[in-house]
Amino acid sequence: MVQLSIPSLLVALPSMTDPHFSRSVILLVHHARDGAAGYVINRPLPSSLRDSSFQNRYQIPTHIPVWMGGPLSTNNGVVLHNEGRDVSATYSFGSVRISVSEEAIDGLIDSAEAGVQSEHIRRGHQPYRFILGQASWASKQLEAELKAGMWIQKPMDEKLVFATPWQEIWPEAFADLGIHPLDIKPSVQSYLN
Numbered sequence: 001m002v003q004l005s006i007p008s009l010l011v012a013l014p015s016m017t018d019p020h021f022s023r024s025v026i027l028l029v030h031h032a033r034d035g036a037a038g039y040v041i042n043r044p045l046p047s048s049l050r051d052s053s054f055q056n057r058y059q060i061p062t063h064i065p066v067w068m069g070g071p072l073s074t075n076n077g078v079v080l081h082n083e084g085r086d087v088s089a090t091y092s093f094g095s096v097r098i099s100v101s102e103e104a105i106d107g108l109i110d111s112a113e114a115g116v117q118s119e120h121i122r123r124g125h126q127p128y129r130f131i132l133g134q135a136s137w138a139s140k141q142l143e144a145e146l147k148a149g150m151w152i153q154k155p156m157d158e159k160l161v162f163a164t165p166w167q168e169i170w171p172e173a174f175a176d177l178g179i180h181p182l183d184i185k186p187s188v189q190s191y192l193n
Contacts, residue, residue: 002143002146003031004028004031004036004142004153005028005153005155005156006028006029006030006031006093007027007028007029007091007093007096007156008028008153008154008155008156009025009026009027009028009041009153009154009155009156009157009160009161009173010025010026010028010038010142010151010152010153010154011025011151011152011153011154011170011173011174011177012024012025012026012150012151012170013149013150013151013152013181013184014181014182014184015149015150015184016150016151020040020068020070020071020135021040021135021150023042023170024040024042024043024170025040025041025042025160025169025170025173026038026039026040026041026070026135026151027039027041027080027096027098027156027161028153029091029093029098030091031142033139034139035136035137035138035139035141035142036136036137036141036142037134037135037136037137038070038134038135039069039070039078039080039098039131039134039135040067040068040069040070040131040135041067041080041129041131041161041166041169042166042167042169042170043067043068043069043166044065044066044067044068044166045065045066045067045068045132064108064130065129065130066130066131066132067129067130067131067132067166068131068132068133069131069132069133069134069135070133070134070135070136071133071135072133072134072135072136073133073134073136074132074133075132076132076133076134077100077130077131077132078090078098078099078100078130078131078134079097079098079099079100079101079104079105079107079108079128079129079130079131080096080097080098080128080129080131080161081096081097081099081104081107081108081127081128081129082095082096082097082127082158082161082162083107083111083127083128088100088101088103088104093156094158095158096156096158096161104128107128108128108129108130111127111128127162152177154173154176154177157173157176160172160173160176
């Protein structure tokens with residue numbers, strides 16, 4: 001088994017035709033013999049967090065977007081963030097956290113309330129993101145998709161994840177690698193044999 005770096009980014013190659021993952025970038029948070037898991041980071045949903053069931057427990061501002069993390073577990077949400085400490089985080093990589101803690105949800109709400117006036121937010125910087133669903137792969141499934149040329153792995157890049165407008169994340173991931181997506185020719189990745 002090829003061990004993939006955690007955390008890292010999976011960038012969908014132009015050959016990816018699955019509508020859930022076409023032109024997507026996934027934050028890979030788990031890879032082991034039993035499979036892999038991650039969250040799409042560049043797919044906003046048309047609804048806001050206020051439209052969700054969290055509204056019953058929190059005073060949610062109307063403008064907090066919800067992001068599609070993947071086609072599985074779409075009733076479960078997490079907060080992706082890189083602000084402050086979150087000792088209850090499910091995943092923690094340096095300053096990057098994925099959490100369902102009240103602390104993270106409070107941070108999301110506070111950030112949104114402060115962000116309405118923030119130039120950083122208007123330019124795409126999002127220190128908190130509420131994500132519904134996840135992407136998961138069975139044992140060896142992700143390796144097969146990498147070998148088939150559906151994904152390219154890229155080191156974790158907090159600037160790309162948190163400070164790049166969502167519609168620029170996919171092309172910027174390629175630019176960071178020195179690649180233009182239209183220049184990529186489909187091929188089998190032999191290094192995964």
